[in-house]
Amino acid sequence: MKSPFSDMITIDKPQELLDIAFKRGSKVEIKFRPRTPDIIKAKKREMARINTVTDNLVKRFTKMIKTFPTFENLHPFYYDLVKTLVDIDEFRKIIASLSSALKILKKIHQEHFNKIKRARDPTVAGDARKAFYGRISSVINRLEEKLDYLREQRNILRKLPSISPEIFTIVVAGYPNVGKSSLVQAISTAKPEISYYPFTTRNLIVGHRILDEDDPIPQKIQILDTPGLLDRPLSRRNNIELKAIVALKHLANVIVFMIDPSETCGYQIANQTHLLKEIRDTFQNIPFIINLNKIDIVQSEQISQVKKEIKEIFPEEELPILETIAVKEEGVEDIYDSAMKYYPNEL
Numbered sequence: 001m002k003s004p005f006s007d008m009i010t011i012d013k014p015q016e017l018l019d020i021a022f023k024r025g026s027k028v029e030i031k032f033r034p035r036t037p038d039i040i041k042a043k044k045r046e047m048a049r050i051n052t053v054t055d056n057l058v059k060r061f062t063k064m065i066k067t068f069p070t071f072e073n074l075h076p077f078y079y080d081l082v083k084t085l086v087d088i089d090e091f092r093k094i095i096a097s098l099s100s101a102l103k104i105l106k107k108i109h110q111e112h113f114n115k116i117k118r119a120r121d122p123t124v125a126g127d128a129r130k131a132f133y134g135r136i137s138s139v140i141n142r143l144e145e146k147l148d149y150l151r152e153q154r155n156i157l158r159k160l161p162s163i164s165p166e167i168f169t170i171v172v173a174g175y176p177n178v179g180k181s182s183l184v185q186a187i188s189t190a191k192p193e194i195s196y197y198p199f200t201t202r203n204l205i206v207g208h209r210i211l212d213e214d215d216p217i218p219q220k221i222q223i224l225d226t227p228g229l230l231d232r233p234l235s236r237r238n239n240i241e242l243k244a245i246v247a248l249k250h251l252a253n254v255i256v257f258m259i260d261p262s263e264t265c266g267y268q269i270a271n272q273t274h275l276l277k278e279i280r281d282t283f284q285n286i287p288f289i290i291n292l293n294k295i296d297i298v299q300s301e302q303i304s305q306v307k308k309e310i311k312e313i314f315p316e317e318e319l320p321i322l323e324t325i326a327v328k329e330e331g332v333e334d335i336y337d338s339a340m341k342y343y344p345n346e347l
């Protein structure tokens with residue numbers, strides 16, 4: 001699984017671009033028939049040099065431009081995340097100015113190519129090539145700030161999490177220490193992978209589960225543990241953080257909200273149900289499952305009490321409430337089965 005940005009090529013500095021291109025130019029070798037006049041040799045050599053230099057720069061620039069995906073074609077999850085990180089309008093302007101620099105480069109090439117062609121003296125041909133080098137150097141050097149900007153953007157975008165936005169995703173939310181990681185681990189077939197997510201200092205944990213190992217084309221789902229994202233009140237987040245969190249709505253097919261009725265996580269039930277309400281309101285159209293964990297260390301009266309409180313918070317809708325002992329993997333398959341009720345059935 002890869003993010004659309006994980007294979008982006010490096011953005012060179014102008015001097016690096018020019019050094020490589022000129023080096024290629026200086027290595028051009030042409031074989032001449034015996035007794036070829038010096039003027040013909042000089043012209044052919046200089047033409048081949050400026051062609052090589054231009055080709056090299058055009059290819060390199062085209063690659064740099066193409067390495068940035070067209071934002072409109074991104075999956076909405078990545079598009080929303082990118083918007084929190086990058087000024088898309090500024091970005092487009094810069095890409096456009098690279099494209100126009102390419103056009104100028106080709107024009108300068110044409111002019112000097114013609115000069116070399118018309119030369120009647122090897123020195124004139126050599127001078128035309130040198131003049132060409134000088135002019136394109138200044139065109140490319142003028143792009144320095146723009147290339148610096150693109151390099152920074154690339155470094156930011158490259159860190160975006162590797163998630164498959166297309167596959168069925170269960171997102172696990174809830175306060176720290178309620179048992180989210182234990183649940184994700186218990187449900188996943190493979191060892192969860194760790195991914196960076198913007199605006200959190202914690203890592204996103206991505207577990208996978210293969211639906212049927214015997215299937216010739218095994219179908220996978222993913223289970224996300226979201227430390228630092230859906231584990232504290234949204235009302236205390238700034239706007240940008242919130243946007244990065246809300247981007248999860250494009251990803252989540254089901255949200256499992258975990259509550260620790262034992263309060264050994266360090267958060268009171270009232271705080272936990274408050275977060276539950278906030279997250280329910282934020283992700284309104286996404287199916288929701290409530291998970292009471294750590295029932296091994298809670299009295300059954302306490303569990304009934306928490307269930308009653310939850311029902312009072314949501315008088316309009318009957319959300320499923322399931323109980324687990326995540327560390328002992330008890331009840332976790334019921335969570336999985338319950339989430340999979342929302343899995344789109346094939347024909």
Ligand SMILES: Nc1nc2c(ncn2[C@@H]2O[C@H](COP(=O)(O)OP(=O)(O)O)[C@@H](O)[C@H]2O)c(=O)[nH]1
Pocket residue numbers: 174175176177178179180181182183293294295296297324325326327328
């Ligand atoms: N007694 C008990 N402890 C649990 C249970 N699930 C998790 N824990 C413990 O609670 C702590 C936090 O669990 P973790 O999965 O890391 O929570 P997270 O911070 O929400 O990811 C760990 O010490 C777990 O061993 C459970 O069902 N019962």
Ligand SMILES: [Mg+2]
Pocket residue numbers: 177180181182225227
């Ligand atoms: Mg955890």
